[in-house]
Amino acid sequence: MDERLSPDQLLSSLSQIETEFRSDVEGAADLAGLQQIKTKYTGKKGLLTARMKALSSITDPAQKKEFGRRLNEVKNIIEETIKGKELSLREGEKERRLLTEKIDVTLPGKTTPFGRQHPINNILAEIKEIFVSMGFGIEDGPEVELDHYNFEALNIPKDHPARDMQDTFYVSDEVVLRTHTSPVQVRVMEKRQPPLKIIAPGKVYRCDADVSHTAMFHQVEGLMVDTDISFSDLKGVLELFIHSFFGKETPVRFRPSYFPFTEPSAEVDIGCVFCKGKGCRVCKTTGWLEVLGSGLVNPRVFEMAGYDPDKYSGFAFGMGVERMTMLKYAIDDIRLFYENDVRFLRQF
Amino acid sequence: MKVSFEWLKEFVDVRVSPTEVADRLTMAGLEIEGMEPAGDDIVFEVNVTPNRPDCLSILGVAREVAAAFGMPLKVPDTGIQGDLPASEVTVEILDPALCNRYTGRLIKGVIVGDTPEWMKKRLEICGVRSLNNNIVDITNYVLLELGHPLHAFDTDKLFGSKIRVARAGEGRKITTLDGADRELSPDMLLIWDGKEPVAIAGVMGGEASSVTSETRNIFLESAYFEPTSIRRTSKALGLKTESSYRFERGTDVVFLENALNRAALLMRETGGGKIHEIVDAYPERYVPPAVEAAYDKVNSLLGTSITKEEMRALLGRIGISTEDRGEKLIAFPPSFRRDVRAYYDIVEEVARTYGFGNIDARNPKTELSAGILNRREINIGRIKEAVRRTGFTEVINYSFMNGADLDMLLIPHDNVRRRHVRVMNPLRQEDSLMRTTLVPSLLKNFLYNLSRGTRDIRFFECARVFIDDGGPLPLEELMLGGILFRENLPCLWKEETPSFFVVKGALDSLCGEMKIKGFSYVPSDEVFLHRGKSADVMLGGAKVGFIGELTPGVVEKLDLKVPKPEIVVFELNLERLHAAVPENLTYSPIPKYPAVERDIAVILDESLSSARVMEELKGYRSEYIERVELFDHYKGKNIPQGRKSLGYRITYRCPDRTLTDDEVEKIHTGLVAYILGKTGGELRGV
């Protein structure tokens, strides 16, 4: 650096330095380059540092002041510009680093494959929920049952033709695999006094198996007993259930039937869910599907359970869960439920 | 029962379509299950419930049609005119309790020949095979038409021209019409001639006295037999006939005379001959019962407000006459409606004729009740849900098994699972026992799915097992069983936990979810499990189940194509799990002061179980140890043969202040020395 430059020359050299600096910064590609530039101008032996030392060589106060002001100005420009450039270079570097960490977001996630609930239990849960919301409690009884509870106490004596209605598995003369969930009714009545509002879901067994029957299936039994229960109430409760389960618009009809433990007895039909009542293979062209059996509790059953039939009345009903499930999911073969093929089960 | 629509129309003059008739009958309680065309006729498949034997005939169905449409019933005239010769056959009832009435007619000089075509056709439409024997076919025809079973004897084969009705007594045998020799038990009611039994009353005739092509003189029987007696006899002999089916449900003691006459007239019409005077043994005439029913009671049970007049008219429509007695009515059901005996039978008849559809639906007024969902129901639901969320899919299996299933699992003879309940009449021998364990069914589910290409199988079942404990009914216990098998297939995100620990982890998660405390695992001695890879599941000191890999001896029997398959099964007693679910939860405050964590790795003998080491660690007394967690289990490089390294993370915390480093150091040093001493281990260099 020539220390013998005139003050005017010194002043104009500052402009050269500024111009050169601007073009250097422009070309800085990374933080290291920027550091070099910083050293070139403001380092110990930097260009600007050298000019600062020249300040003392100017004697004219006015010239000295002007040079000093300009010197400061250039110094500030350099510092600010470097700071700004540094920021933008850092941003860029972060961006580049993120890009190197990029993943393929379209790869499949690591799933936690939940198991599935058996379709029968899906529907059973739905049925329970509806009745529980109506205030019914849930009760239980043995699957291997005394003949007494399965038949006798339900007004089906030993030599009654009604025994032919159900093919029974016998364990001994006095013990059977329950053919329906109705014995739970009796067991509950023996233990508790009215009012009574219960359902009893569970497995039942019949000694016949073909394309539409399995030796074991599921039923839900229901019982309501109080001082003023009528056939109207039976209709009210069962219509409410059917409308909750199959939808509000589902047609329902009650027609006379026979069960030894209820009188009057009624079968409950719904408008065929497949053909909407027009008639199809499933409903045997009648447009109706049988879904429930029901009736007013036969006073003889009350007497045997120790209830006074003059004081209490009630209704009972029963439904097959397999049938409800088949209707709900349009399943056409009851045997699928017990094959437990995972390709079937995973659909629910 | 099959009913010809054309035949029906002879009894009631319906003009509407068969479909409409079917609909009305169905809604009146006589369900028409199907309709099939048969030539220019239509056949109804009628489902007659056991309480309505009166509907087991064309006449019976016609009565219902007449009532439903409010039309008159046309019953064929069965009067036999003119002076008839006296009967040469005598009838004596020795057991009036089992035979209330016995009528008969002698028809002499009949020609046994072909059955007329029209009759054959009708029999066939209704599902009865014609024997092309006018006499036998007529008895069947009248049975279908009027619902009363008849029997024709060859009079010349009746010893002494006598009919006696009496029980079999000891040591009797008979050869029935179907050619079978039948041993009779003493209480069975028989028809005898002057010497021998000639028929099993109401069930089947004997061969010796039967009508053949040579028969010229017929004795026709029409009787009332007591239903229970007929049912017992039919059951005991395993002989169910159109006759026994009707007698055991109840026949019409009054109308049986008309059936007798109808058949006699048809016989004369087709085979000629002379009808003799009726013989009628009728020791005690039938008195129709008077059934009382209060109008109010009927209405309150139905939820209706039917007037007195309307109610009596409804009953009148189905042939039940009534008398009004102010608050109540007295009903006199006809002799074919023996099922109407009490006020609730009247309620049913009123409801049926009024129409169930005309009764309004209402919502019952009842009290609210507490505790609707019991704790058991809720807990078991949650337990099943927790298992499902750990990846197991629910199956439902039949409750049956057989002895071979237990043999396959090597179950010893004194094991509790051998105390099974046997079904006397199984559908298949494979299903002759009630399950005492869920494992055989789960294995079948596994095999079924494996053979269909499923490579990752995780199933659970929640069902009862049945243990014969000597009581009248077996012990029924709700079990939770499961099976896991997966082939090691390449997959995107690695999962390297051994199958045993996947299942064990599922059970641990389940206990965590249910807040069940005190769960532990000890080596199991279940014979069907791999001795080194199985555990009994303990809860509060008692065994509640097991978990483990099937032992190679059992796996071999499965004959799988997979080499060395790891099949893990488990079974837990759900009742006991549910009992261990805490009833109430109480919150504990969240710690205010920071914790300090220190790790320790101990090299120790391989045979020392991690549970033992954990127990020892927890045995070290310090109020500041908050948690001990096993985070590493290592064998191999840098660890001597027969030894393993276990790494633990210890969390120290004081509830009311921050622990200093010095304090932690002191306790930790103490703990390290303690555990090394207890286990004989050494610290693994860090």
Ligand SMILES: [Zn+2]
């Ligand atoms: Zn349909």
